[in-house]
Amino acid sequence: MIFPAFLIAAGLVLVSVMTSALAFRFGAPLLLVFLGIGLLAGEGGLGISYDDAESAYFIGSLALAIILFDSGFDTKLRSFRQAAAPAITLATLGVAMTAGLVGVVAHYVFGLPWLESFLLGAIVGSTDAAAVFFLLRVGGITIRDNVRSTLEVESGSNDPMAIFLTVMLLELILSQEAPGALWQDLLYGFVVQMGLGILMGIAGGYIIVAAAKRITLEGALYPIGVVSAAICLFGLVGMLGGSGFLAVFVAGLVAGNMRITGHVGLRRFLEGLTWIAQIAMFLTLGLFATPSEFLDIALPAIAVAIGLTFICRPLAIWLCLLPFGYQRNETAFISWVGLRGAVSILLGIIPLAGGLENGQQLFNAAYIIVLTSLLLQGWTIRPMARWLGLIVPARIGPVERVGLDLPGRADHELIVYRVVKDSPVLQGERLPRWARPSLVVREGRSMRYQFAGRLQEGDLVYMFIAPQYVRLLDRLFASPKKLTQDDADFFGKFSLDPAKPVSALVDAYGLRAVPEQHLDHSIADFMKQRLGGTAEVGDRVNCGSVDLVVRDIGTQGEIKEVGLAVDQMESQPHIPLFLSGGEIWNWIKKRTGSG
Template sequence: MEAFYIVLLIGTLLVLVSAFSSLLAFRFGAPLLLVFLAIGLLAGVDGLGIQFSNYPFTFMLGSLALAVILFDSGFITPVHSFRIAAIPAITLATVGVLLTASIFAFAAALFLGFGWLEGMLLGSIVASTDAAAVFFLLRIGGINIRDKVRSTLEVESGTNDPMAIFLTIAIAELIGTGQRLSGIDLHFFLTFFEEMGLGVIFGILGGMMIVAILNRFTSDRGLAPIFVLTLALLVFSFTGALGGSGFLAVYVAGMYAGNRKMFAKQQIKRFNEGLTWLAQIIMFLVLGLLATPSQFPSIFLPAVGLALFLIFAARPIAVWLSLLPYDFTQQEIGFVAWVGLRGAVSILLAIMPLLSGVENGELYFNVTFIIVLVSLLVQGWTIKPVANYLGLIIPPRIGAVEKIELDLPGAAQHELVSYRVIKDSPILSGERIPRWAMPSLVIRDGKSIRYQYAGRLKESDQVYLFVAPTYTKLLDRLFAARVPLDENDEEFFGAFAISPTRPAKELDAAYGPGLLSATEQSVTVGELMVARLGGKAEYADRMRFGSIILIVREVDEMNHIRSIGVSLEPVEPTTKLPIFINMRDIAHRVRDLIRKYRGRPIPPPQH
């Protein structure tokens, strides 16, 4: 019992130190997951002297923590984000992971003297991005970028782990059993499709089960988060036991459940958020304890070289080739390539060579650990500066908003939202609450007043409204402070504005000609943008049209375009090298070269 209490005391202290250190990390902008990992290293065998080398336990604990993180990642991913980014994100999560591992394998052979299959194993271990790191840095780091780019990164980080896990386990088994390339046959690929297919199927069924059970048993809100957690782990373990990808299944189940009307949904979100933080802290602490820094010096330089090759060569090339068919700009592809943080998943997978009996198993673990440290240091600390440098930070449309969302019992089609009236917000300037919102109560100076008797709202009033869940974001604009654009932000929206009601044929005549079909020439510029943007246009969305870029400057409450900006310098490259360009960019450049070769002048942009 004394030993138990000592272990519990040490573990609790480490978690507390990690939690408190997160406050400093927020203040100084440090990659938070790096802080957790560093605390584990300081407490380990070469620090405070805690002896820990249980690889099987670490792998099981890490897998459990990863399942919790992936479920929460799926739960907070809107289905709209998945729809607009599903195809490019899944391409990155499959083809991109395979390309990254393959390119990295050659560098591993050069730096470490590995064979190609051994290099492919190390490449598979570090090929996937870390969902916890990407979600944290994008959502909490205050990086406001175009929705399609953000969604692509988040969906990729949530779905690329199964591919990396499958490759790592399969190649580790091949090497551990002495088989070589000849051992990779049709069965290998059938197993992959079986795992992914079962993961998707059981994920959808699991999500349906979670929603059905939660909405049926609504007697106790306190039990709702526990039900969701245990059901999510049931989906994870059941899928894995039947030969599917439990990680993919739990992510899909989370996404399905998170986009449905559920009992006590806000409580579940808050519970999942806290549990995810705990899972991240424990996973990184344990992985830090498992490492032996005294073994790092002998392989430090090759490992750092491999990390830099992964950051500046393998990941960018794989991302570029994967996103080549899609309509991303050079800057956006460059940013996606940079946000390739490695984290706990890579270190967790580095345990597999040790468990599979691969020769020099500790070498894989130590090299991977250094690669993760370099990735968190180099990329984790520079994501926002890189986004600024590439001009991808979208100027804020509204300022801060203080909002609380409250669940209503039963299957009500409305939810209760509370706003605090902020200085300079539109609601104070005379803007009226829309008819579809039902204000109920105002708290003023500690007193409750029915809305119809409150008179004009005052600063610091707390207003309670009943509203349909899909309309809460529209109310945010009324209760948030406006943010004026500065001169630098205005450049983001182009040199001048045009009306979305202008005929598209005028645009074709000025910047084409011949870029529009006969059908497209009969619509307006706004309708053309909506059609090419997948049926829905949002603030700051961009669309290439010949040699210019059309930018959504403003939308109304129903997401109808109110103003369009025109950028006359859309092809400013990320670098002077012809990389990170998509197929459409290549087609435009080939067309311009052909015109130049034939002596036909390229029409200059016109206002």
């Protein structure tokens, strides 16, 4: 019996891997493919019977812990700082508001009692980190940095809130205690879970990094040791009553930004392990479902999914982001990228395992909502980003580069570039002093950089650099990219000196949307203040009839080049919803003045 089990399990994983090529080619949400394969292999397809709720929840929880650790590990601290306030607001208050609004819809659509309706809202209240990270990072979508950071931090940190709400509401339904006393206990539990998750996640991240630096292991064992330590942290925090999911995300954030020993190797190991975790979780949850039971509740579940997509999440996102100055199109995109995924299905198992009378109905409804979300939103992320004008055009072409860890050094890497045709280094652009080129391999012969002469096409250049400088060298070794008309429109047709005062810009264009206290500041300082202290290529600052666009930044994050885009609002879609806080304030002042 054991050998057929191995054959079936490995075969399903292999089929999932092989079909990924079709998903990439046709733009399908890859996680939907994994989920579909699980459904086809289950009772409604090949007939594989799997109904063990506890093992399904165990596999899903372990896979989710790995995915969240990888999500934190790959999140830059700069991005986290930039998006922390709005993203955490979305991950807590936003999830609670979404769950409440979905609960109202579910009550009238399904006719469930109020608490069970809110329980369904909590189950589908959070976005799925695996789906969002895949579509934003692997899917090749380059969007404005503040929007990307907000989505990544939100999706990586909102699962603990959804888990807490699900468990809390299930206890309320099943408990015989007085609701008032139970609410106090649950509020205390929320503080303990989140507090322990954050504090032990920070401590665990520092301990993992310190141990990796001090303990000498075989190179291949470092990644295994780090991941095992993260899973130990997940289990320990859960045993102590904290949120293990939040703890592993925070630990990954700490470890990923401290340049842990073997960072490059660990990054590759985590990438492969996360793919396995995603495939295993989606296949398991696909096998666990019974599609024949979906028909009875398909229409009401789809109605709830549409309400969630077009009303509940957009309203919650808009209200949460009002204080943070997001533009209409940015708020619209963040509300659209609210994909539901394996986490919602995983949470749908909890009422089943807890013996809730309507548990099967809630699980089936959550499953259909996830399928609808992946079909509706997963296929349209790229077109939506393009329509809203959020895709940042690439400023450079492809780069051929390989990075290698240095033994015992986390602050430098060995980078190997292949010199490609028409790259800036072939056109005479000099390498910066900090690049430290040491070796050139030309036609199979190695030579010191000092004696290699002018670089030639096909040369391999070896150099030791700090990781933060890699993207700057990429520009020197990249193939050229011609700026199209659309790219020129995005970055602005006019160039400004970022060192010039804002007053000169105001005088030239008669702008009225710039506060007087900023007139003496340089354009660069004004933009960084409006962008929250950090800037990335493609970031925009609206000044009424014009947009200031970051075209280039320096090694220390300073703005080196600014573009001026005139009348950009005319080319943007006119969305009647998602008014920004500034637009609402201007409308109030206008109405008050006219009155």
